[in-house]
Amino acid sequence: MTADDDPGLRRAANHRDPSTANADMPSENHARGHRERLRARFMRAGVEGLHDYELLELVLFRAIPRRDVKPLAKDLLRRFGGFAETIAAPVERLVEVKGVSQGVARELKIVHAAAIRLAQARVLKRPVISSWTELLAYCRAAMADDPIEQFRILFLDKKNILIADEVQQRGTVDHTPVYPREVVKRALELGASAIILVHNHPSGDPTPSRADIEMTNQIVKAAQALGLRVHDHLVIGKDREASFKTLGLL
Template identity: 60%
Template sequence: MTDDADTPAKAKPRHSGHRDRLRERAALGGIEALPDYELLEMLLFRSIPYKDTKPLAKDLLARFGGLEGIGAATHEAVEDQIAKSMGYARGKASRAAALDLRLIFAVAQRVAKEPAAKRPVISSWTALLAYVRIALQHEPREQFRVLYLDKKNQLILDEVQNRGTVDHAPVYPREVVRRALELSSSALILVHNHPSGDPTPSRADIDMTRQVIEAGRALHVEVHDHLIVGRDGVASFKQLGLM
């Protein structure tokens, strides 16, 4: 097998007619009307100019469970699937296509973060939930993050405190609060994911949260909430009456 980078640069794409028709449909009917596989197919046009990208788009969606899953997957996993679907040996073309997709999803994640960052977090709860779901819903390993807030509940920093295994990310309550003092943060929101998909808090989650609350209380740092993200939704400790 060979990388499609060997294809002559001046060759006309074999699927240019189909691509033109798909672009016209998007322009006339609205991009929002396109199914996920066609959106993904169009994103891949520029990365893979000489082959039909529809089968690849469908393979990626099937492998990773949807667009969010593709965005959360590692570069290596996406590149492997691209190479497998397109019949490449892993090389320049598969790396470029995987990087293009990572860039697109990184932009989408930042767009989702902007409303939470520009307005007080507590009054932007819907935007905040959308952001944490995009950031963590399909993470294959547990990740613990802290959103540090100022006195107006404006976001100062979204910081990854720790990355762990498929079911555990170690958390050190005093380090969480110490970092708040460094940032002059008066409040925070704890966020982590459950790669199993079920956002239900575990006993360990509840105990750790209480330890952070106690450590913060002594230094006048308030814990507004602890959000657990899973594929089945987002659990809020405050809404569940756990804090």
């Protein structure tokens, strides 16, 4: 009996798309199974049990509910160099990658913001001396992959406890205007007794420039006049940082 002979068969045939009826279901089932297995492995083994592209897949799952996101995850890693570099990339660069919508970029930036907030929580309200490793990790998370130079100040109380962390200025790819009077003024407003200066070099090389040294000397003089100490000036590069104190520049 054909569809032409039976009205019921004819209705069923009319509602079935022959190009997708049999092909979509296995694909969706496979994708769903892969996602469930990857999530289970993450819960069992943690981040150490995953490759960077797999961790990135877990993030992309939230923004792309059904499509296979492994190729996109690998494309992003090739483009930006690693998981940290990918989530830290500017939105305008992320959306240049085929398959990255504003929604996908937003999910990546949420993960980046959460990572920074977690690192910050480990150092705020704690003595800087005993949490120096965490402090450096926080600065790297917040600044190392920023394509724009930023200058931030860590404010300390009399016991060297970090009471505030603020971005003072943002500049260009290789310059940030800093005004010593504003730095000192803000320290006094917060009741700080000492400060640590921090800025990043988007070039990746943390070697202090002559301008960095001159600017630091100006801030030190302004701070000393009001009884404030400058403990250090950290320059954050791509994979390492430079300390003015360690280099004998402070």
